[in-house]
Amino acid sequence: MARILNVIIFFLSVASVAQNRIPELVSPEVNADRTVTFRIYAPSASEVLLECDLLQKGSGPMRLTKNESGVWSVTTVALPSEMYLYNFQVDKVRTLDPNNAFVIRDVGNVFGMFFVPGGKADDYLVRDVPHGSVIHVWYDSPSLKTNRRLTVYTPAGYETSKENYPVLYLQHGAGGDEDAWLQLGRTAQILDNLIASKKAKPMLVVMANGNAGQTAAPGESSAPMKKPVFIQPDMFSGNTEKAYPEVVAFIESRFRVKKDKASRALAGLSMGGMHSLVISANNPELFGYVAVFSSAMLWPKEAPGEVYKDFDRKLEAQKKAGYKLYWIGIGTDDFLFEQSNTFRKKLDAMQFKYVYKETAGGHTWSNWRDYLTEFVPLLFR
Missing domain, CATH: 2.60.40.10 (Immunoglobulins)
Incomplete structure (x- = not known):
């Protein structure tokens, strides 16, 4: 009898759970x-x-x-x-x-x-095309006195090819890290689809952590797992920009890539756009292609980094050294729109040639994915 009662109770419990599922x-x-x-x-x-x-x-x-x-x-x-x-x-x-x-x-x-x-989201989706690989590697940064993490995209066929490839170095914005472009920017999917459709040359894409005080994305290093913050305290220290040639040197020692200026591109969004401006101006021999998306164009006058000093002179040196393409994109509702206009006036006065893309919208990943999709097919032609 007790056994029958237990069975009845069991089925009543199951019925109760089902009703409240x-x-x-x-x-x-x-x-x-x-x-x-x-x-x-x-x-x-x-x-x-x-x-x-x-x-x-x-x-x-x-x-x-x-x-x-x-x-x-x-x-x-x-x-x-x-x-x-x-x-x-x-x-x-x-x-x-x-x-x-x-x-x-x-x-x-x-x-x-x-x-x-x-529509354009089709460029962000995984299609039935040859796929590249995404790996995380660590490199030594003597300037920053630490090992740091990089995200690297290699195109389909890289592992079996003997070819040397050009490289796009891609910078994230404030609050981001070396995985931001991969996840929010859909970089791997965009590159796979553009390369498969013959709209872009096969290339590596290197995504570094632009925060000099971080070794890796939150949760990917030995640092305490705290909630990520938008603004890092060393944003205008200049340390990221000063140390960036170490990223290039590591990639060219570790991967099968071309090592000439015409085979290197540098691009970034917001803070990463500022980094791209400063890195390329301080190293005019490194990058044949430069792009800034919704970029911060100005920095505090009290910014301590040597990389920010005599910037007009450095731009003149960059102009004299020559480049294939200097590309600027920004939305009309972007809070940095006026900064962008101010910077372009400076370039115009210097007769510093550039391509300008003005779109609707603001400081958003929607625009930055668009800019990447438009900029990448222009590279290494």
């Missing part, structure tokens, strides 16, 4: 008409909002509606093809979408991500 939801669901539906099960919540970088400037979060089953949902208008990041606010508490396994870190925040295909 969290429903399986699809979220986000990218619909055929490019609208996107978000869903979250939160029966006790009184308010659920959607925070997403798809929203128009100043529009605020989107409000979800709850049905009788406790599922909140909202469907957007048709969206442009793009990579998007988002979170929910449940009763004013920010949370990830529990139904989306695809998450990404940006500085100290974590977001769900999704793609709306059928």
Whole structure:
């Protein structure tokens, strides 16, 4: 009798769990008409909002509606093809979408991500094409007195080829690290797709950590695992720029690459754009191609680094040394737009030739992925 009673209790428990089971939801669901539906099960919540970088400037979060089953949902208008990041606010508490396994870190925040295909986002997706490899390597930096971590993309066929390849050195912005361009910038997918379609030459892409006080991305070194911060205290020390030739020297000793100026390119976004300006001006013999995306163009007058001193003279030396391409891209809503205009006026007065790309939008990865996709096909021609 006791055994029968235990069986009855077991099945009643299973039935109870089944009745209270969290429903399986699809979220986000990218619909055929490019609208996107978000869903979250939160029966006790009184308010659920959607925070997403798809929203128009100043529009605020989107409000979800709850049905009788406790599922909140909202469907957007048709969206442009793009990579998007988002979170929910449940009763004013920010949370990830529990139904989306695809998450990404940006500085100290974590977001769900999704793609709306059928346009430029197709360049960011993994296609059925030959794929390059991504590795992390450590190099010795005598200037910074430490070993440091690099992320390196090698194109499809590198391992079996005897060819020497050109190199793009790619810099992240403030708050980023050597994995930012790989994850948020979709560099490996963009390069795979451009190379496979013959729009770009096969090349290596080297992504260094631009924070002189870090040896590696958060959680990838022996440093304490603290929440990442946006601004590092040594941002304007000049140490990153001064030590950068060590990155080039390491790559050329470790990898099968071409070692002439016309086979090296340097590009960066925001803080990394500033680094690219300064590194290339201080080393006019190194890089035949330079690009700055939404770049900080000015630095504090009290910045201690020697690399910032006599900068106009260094630009003149860079101009005299010659280069293949100097490329500037920025959005009209970028908070650094006026700085960019000021810097371009300086270049114009010096008759320093450059290519200028002005787009809509602001200081966003959406623009920076666009700039990378446009700049890479121009290299090493």
